[in-house]
Amino acid sequence: MVGIIMGSFSDWKIMAGVAEILEELEIPYEKEVVSAHRTPQKMFDYALSARRRGLKVIIAGAGGAAHLPGMVASSTTLPVIGVPIKSSNSIDGWDSVLSILQMPTGVPVATVALNGSKNAGILAAQILGVGDEEVAKRLRNYREGLKDLVEDMNEELKKSI
Amino acid sequence: MVGIIMGSFSDWKIMAGVAEILEELEIPYEKEVVSAHRTPQKMFDYALSARRRGLKVIIAGAGGAAHLPGMVASSTTLPVIGVPIKSSNSIDGWDSVLSILQMPTGVPVATVALNGSKNAGILAAQILGVGDEEVAKRLRNYREGLKDLVEDMNEELKKSI
């Protein structure tokens, strides 16, 4: 089970990409609005109970001074994947990226690309696939699909003038 | 009473500037190492009890993915002043600045310059000086001293060749 959290419903237009890819890879997930700054207690309860509630990976999306991924990571030893979001209050995404990526020694956040929600989902699957051969197999199939996609685009290119 | 907190003792070489200026302005303070990521519970206890314990302003210094000022601000309505620190794990200070400054609507942090610990102390005094004429007077004297300093430097310049 993967937990998907975000600081605001407006982040869902990006974070829906996580759900999409997890469904494609048949990995169950839950989703929740949890704000580091507006509901700090809820955030800590979420993080502290995560392993007990059966979560295996947490994916947290946030923009601007994006503290959610790092603060959740501070209260669980589950892997936390951070998705920097270029939200309306972000300076071209730099604040989101840096405040998620640059965690101090002891509390890592696995950071993916700006708005890279699909990759967050794939990374979660890869983490689960370490111990689950079935998931690993689905990932290999997904990768094969990427090759086909490239060949499709290649044909499209050949037809362009 | 002003609370000075920082995520690591190594930040003290910058944050000592807060203490220095508060002593010059005769404003009492306490100091504490509180880490957002390593001691999240202590951080929340600190923030939640701050007003009750008589604090009026909190000054928090942090570097890298600097979540301490914003997370303390999330659990108190006291003014929180953030000091971005160019620590060894910081990318030229940009991460510290952006992860303190770019707070979402609802939870502001009063951010000062990179490594600007003295200004954090002065700002705390200015906040206290809103309702305390004695502090306001000391600030005016401090300002007068700055003018004298400029004149001293001016004399030094005139003697330079």
Add this chain to the structure above:
Amino acid sequence: MVGIIMGSFSDWKIMAGVAEILEELEIPYEKEVVSAHRTPQKMFDYALSARRRGLKVIIAGAGGAAHLPGMVASSTTLPVIGVPIKSSNSIDGWDSVLSILQMPTGVPVATVALNGSKNAGILAAQILGVGDEEVAKRLRNYREGLKDLVEDMNEELKKSI
């Protein structure tokens, strides 16, 4: 009483956020166009008379080479809150942020996020709330409202597919 100033009427589309939040928190304010570069004398008169005229906090918004907050701060010991504005003459907001934030020792400006006018209003209220229990109470209520907002968004998220 809070003073809201800005260098140009075009900044009002951002700075109106200050007025909005102050009204919500029942804090009186005045507003004025004051330009550091086009009306320097007016700016100094404003700053020098601010405390005498009963102002307790000044909130100054500016974009580009944003000197207004820092220059007002140079002529008053009241706390000055700076709002960096991503105006049409700004390089992605970096100039506004840096020219407000990076004040030299002795003259701090309490800087909030780029276009963070609402947070400037909340910070002003927090400063007033240090000595005014009634304002502090309204801030606590405002914070509670933020939690409700998160729960509302959470319900919206749960209904999304």
Add this chain to the structure above:
Amino acid sequence: MVGIIMGSFSDWKIMAGVAEILEELEIPYEKEVVSAHRTPQKMFDYALSARRRGLKVIIAGAGGAAHLPGMVASSTTLPVIGVPIKSSNSIDGWDSVLSILQMPTGVPVATVALNGSKNAGILAAQILGVGDEEVAKRLRNYREGLKDLVEDMNEELKKSI
């Protein structure tokens, strides 16, 4: 088993931090110099054989135009953790960070902070800890140790003047 790779022996002064933390957490590892640009074939052989050879996580450090983590990730479905290194040929670390972090959809790299080798090791342990309760327990102990560290620093701070 964790695989630690880097493009140059000069990266070892940073990447040794991975080995250090893995030893502390009693997690076996292997280490290898593998260069994306100078030994592309070796890199692909390494990535393609990784799962078969029993690796569960790969940690790749690189600086400048840092292609090693992303290219290894392109040829395995194991989780790949990228450590951006501020090497001598890097522009303040920005090139290392961006060329590791900004992977296209389909091939994520779990990026940690600039020079954040220890956090890469901890993240690898967290990934292994998803399915290994013993490792999870060691991580909880490690976290407890961080709290003690903060209290030690706190005592040191209290004694400072």
Add this chain to the structure above:
Amino acid sequence: MVGIIMGSFSDWKIMAGVAEILEELEIPYEKEVVSAHRTPQKMFDYALSARRRGLKVIIAGAGGAAHLPGMVASSTTLPVIGVPIKSSNSIDGWDSVLSILQMPTGVPVATVALNGSKNAGILAAQILGVGDEEVAKRLRNYREGLKDLVEDMNEELKKSI
């Protein structure tokens, strides 16, 4: 013969500029979608066979963590020209530029401006023109045309009010 490659068909809206200029300069070319991350084996086959297949210059366009130009360069000694593309997953183009430009010693990529596909075509022609006087002549004519263009624009300017 010049080889034009790109990681995605969506890059063609920029990379078509290469084809346009090569046709103007009467230089034959082939075009192909080749992805470093989704089809690494195809990429290597392309690079390893390039000289044998009669290619003299390779032009590779990519955005975000743009590894294609550098990885192709790692498996051929033909000159490789890199076109950083400001694609939808790029942070204002900085990631594309830095991950193409900052190659380590031993494996250069001749980098042109962000989205500078036409210049990539001209540079390829200049490389061919080193040993081909006919191409060099066409380049001189092209340059003369640029002067005429400036004079045309000048007349337009003179007529503006």
Add this chain to the structure above:
Amino acid sequence: MVGIIMGSFSDWKIMAGVAEILEELEIPYEKEVVSAHRTPQKMFDYALSARRRGLKVIIAGAGGAAHLPGMVASSTTLPVIGVPIKSSNSIDGWDSVLSILQMPTGVPVATVALNGSKNAGILAAQILGVGDEEVAKRLRNYREGLKDLVEDMNEELKKSI
């Protein structure tokens, strides 16, 4: 007569370059420590009296939130040359550059390179040379000297192995 001003005596180690070049070009100057933030009244008096006192150009150096050049420019119609200084409180010089360069319409500052004090002196001479053929002649001689310098360096290069 050229006026050289700076916010702090510590800026003199850069600004001495202005004096050096003006002496070489036999242009009289005065120098003064004037701080925008610590002595705003002195700054305005300086600017307002500048033309009357016979100054023809003002050169102002400042670092960090560098308001001195722009604020002096706001109170005189003399040309003001700004020298961004990479002082100890500057973020790699970006704050100094942007807060001097990005002036709003109506009040320009002629900005030179970071720490470019000598060029500020030369620019002042060029401005004076518009109406003073003697100064223009000295500038032409200075330029000739630059060519000789290049030839000297060239000989040195030819001898290097």
Add this chain to the structure above:
Amino acid sequence: MVGIIMGSFSDWKIMAGVAEILEELEIPYEKEVVSAHRTPQKMFDYALSARRRGLKVIIAGAGGAAHLPGMVASSTTLPVIGVPIKSSNSIDGWDSVLSILQMPTGVPVATVALNGSKNAGILAAQILGVGDEEVAKRLRNYREGLKDLVEDMNEELKKSI
């Protein structure tokens, strides 16, 4: 007489601001498309003949790798004002700003804000006003007009709700 030059007619939509302000200040000017890279010889002829042809100040606008202002400055001792233009081939304006501003010792360019064409015109007038009391007077009037503008905006603000 002021010379206005630009590398492309497309820059005129910005550079027209120079003409506008010079007309307002009754200062004669000429305008010309001159490209550093496409018509280098024309550029040098322009610069070398400028003083002889009666020009007193040259204003050059350019975007991207903006060499025009600096290269013109290399062949005249007249003051050259550079206008960095955020053209379509510019990375958010940073390339334009840095390649105009960061001139080496010996050859300054008086740089104004990004797209700051009006300020370039005013700066040219200020340079002419050093020796021309009539122009200086017009500049003082222009400045007075800026104050009126602020008061007009102030009234507009007072009427806003």
Add this chain to the structure above:
Amino acid sequence: MVGIIMGSFSDWKIMAGVAEILEELEIPYEKEVVSAHRTPQKMFDYALSARRRGLKVIIAGAGGAAHLPGMVASSTTLPVIGVPIKSSNSIDGWDSVLSILQMPTGVPVATVALNGSKNAGILAAQILGVGDEEVAKRLRNYREGLKDLVEDMNEELKKSI
């Protein structure tokens, strides 16, 4: 024959890397100090006569507002390789990189990494190797040497603890 030029003898400490690699690859070269800003006429003579004098590739190194590579490229149709140098007057190398890389359509510069002089030499060899099988062979040998280097480093790593 390759031409190596630089704006100042101080650039030789970087540009010597070009000579070193060309000697290793047995490619003849000449070297010259040529300054875009201090000796513009010499620069143009150099560029205009380059092909006639038997040069096949020009490598130009420059720092700060680095106009030399682009301006040389404007007066020759030979391929010009630009080496951005992080000189003392450069802002962390960004100005050098951007003013060389971001050339307008029509006049490309083949840009290599910051301080990447060796790669400039290799790229020149690759360009010559398009039509010279002997040079191509030497490049393949050089590449093989890189693989050996990696294996040597690997052995060193294996011995490290």
